[in-house]
Amino acid sequence: MNxxxxxxxxxxxxxxxxxxxxxxxxxxxSFWVGGLICLIGQGINDLLLYLVPNLSEQAAWAYTLIILxxxxxxxxxxxxxxxxxxxxxxxxIVPITGFSNSITSPSxxxxxxxxxxxxxxxxxxxAGPIIVFGVVSxxxxxLIYYIIGLFM
Amino acid sequence: xxxxxxxxxxxxxxxxxxxxGEILIITTNMTSARILVTFVLVGVFLEGIGVFDYISDFxxxxxxxxxxxxxxxxxxxxxxxxxSQGLLGVFTGCLTxxxxxxxxxxxxxxxxxxxxxxxxxx
Numbered sequence: 001m002n003x004x005x006x007x008x009x010x011x012x013x014x015x016x017x018x019x020x021x022x023x024x025x026x027x028x029x030s031f032w033v034g035g036l037i038c039l040i041g042q043g044i045n046d047l048l049l050y051l052v053p054n055l056s057e058q059a060a061w062a063y064t065l066i067i068l069x070x071x072x073x074x075x076x077x078x079x080x081x082x083x084x085x086x087x088x089x090x091x092x093i094v095p096i097t098g099f100s101n102s103i104t105s106p107s108x109x110x111x112x113x114x115x116x117x118x119x120x121x122x123x124x125x126x127a128g129p130i131i132v133f134g135v136v137s138x139x140x141x142x143l144i145y146y147i148i149g150l151f152m
Numbered sequence: 153x154x155x156x157x158x159x160x161x162x163x164x165x166x167x168x169x170x171x172x173g174e175i176l177i178i179t180t181n182m183t184s185a186r187i188l189v190t191f192v193l194v195g196v197f198l199e200g201i202g203v204f205d206y207i208s209d210f211x212x213x214x215x216x217x218x219x220x221x222x223x224x225x226x227x228x229x230x231x232x233x234x235x236s237q238g239l240l241g242v243f244t245g246c247l248t249x250x251x252x253x254x255x256x257x258x259x260x261x262x263x264x265x266x267x268x269x270x271x272x273x274x
Contacts, residue, residue: 027174034170034218035163042162042213061216066256068217073260077268090174093184094191095166095217096253102184103257107265119265123258126185130219131254134192134226138246141200142230146239 026089033084033091041068041095065096072097076104102126158212165207165214188219195223199231225249 045064049055055063075081081101085092092098103123110122124131173187182190198204204224207215215221229249233241247254 026178027171030174031167031171034173035167035214037170038166038213038217039159039163041166041217042159045213062252064213065217065221065253069253069256070260073257073264077264079268090172090177090187091167091170093177093187094170094173094219096219096222097217098184099188099219099222099253100257100260102188103261104264107261108268108270111265111270115266119262123261123265126188127257129185130188130192130222133189134196134223134250135246137193137196138199138223138226138230139242141196141227142234142242142245144200145231146234146242149234 029088030091033088034094035091037068037091037095037097041065044068068095068097069100072100073104076101077108081105099127099130102130158210161210162212162214165211166217169215169218169220191219192223192226195220195225196227197223199224199227204228222250222253225253 041064044067045060048060048063049057052060072081075084081092081097082105085101092101103126106122106125107119110118112118113122169191173191176182176187176190177184195204198207198220204215208221208224215224226246226249229247230242230245233245233248235241237244
């Protein structure tokens with residue numbers, strides 16, 4: 001058996017072993033769970049604006065996101081969020097709560113490797129790329145705005 | 153009634169964006185890090201061409217809570233800092249506007265990692 005065939009046979013074996021998720025229910029679940037998380041966010045935001053009348057809109061959003069991040073980190077801590085993630089897939093990954101989960105989950109998972117090499121290093125396994133890509137690309141957009149501004 | 157419609161929009165748009173994420177996972181086997189990076193870049197793009205605020209006006213949390221809002225916020229910070237500080241704004245803007253979210257995620261993540269134990273995955 002040459003290298004190529006062996007790889008093929010291996011891939012076939014792996015594909016047979018991967019648990020099959022039925023697409024339709026997970027799509028539906030991701031839709032309503034994702035929608036619900038956004039709805040909770042809107043609720044928190046409206047409540048904040050109602051309770052604190054002189055809060056600026058931008059500050060209200062910042063508080064809303066921080067509260068959602070707190071809730072998601074807590075739910076990850078007690079092990080609920082990862083169960084919800086199995087059920088709803090994209091519905092729990094795409095909202096900002098998924099970002100929070102992506103930081104808390106590996107921190108807890110690798111806690112046994114120590115505070116520095118466990119919690120602090122693994123914290124950024126998923127969040128790191130997000131922050132790097134986000135910062136680099138938005139700085140690039142800022143630079144374009146700066147250059148356009150020079151000629152306007 | 154109007155409030156109900158607003159909330160319906162939030163639910164439908166937020167749900168739709170999350171469903172696109174799930175479709176990407178099913179069809180391309182992308183990992184969650186790649187999904188999140190993709191959505192952040194979408195947000196950066198929407199804010200860069202100036203469309204995001206129009207969507208945000210009627211979608212509210214439907215577009216701000218998905219990580220697209222995080223990307224848009226990064227870019228919004230960069231653009232407004234460039235307008236006020238010039239070239240320095242390219243470097244200071246993006247993290248200033250998202251400092252709250254990133255710091256909150258790090259702080260709560262760290263505290264809860266100290267408090268809770270790992271739940272063994274079944």
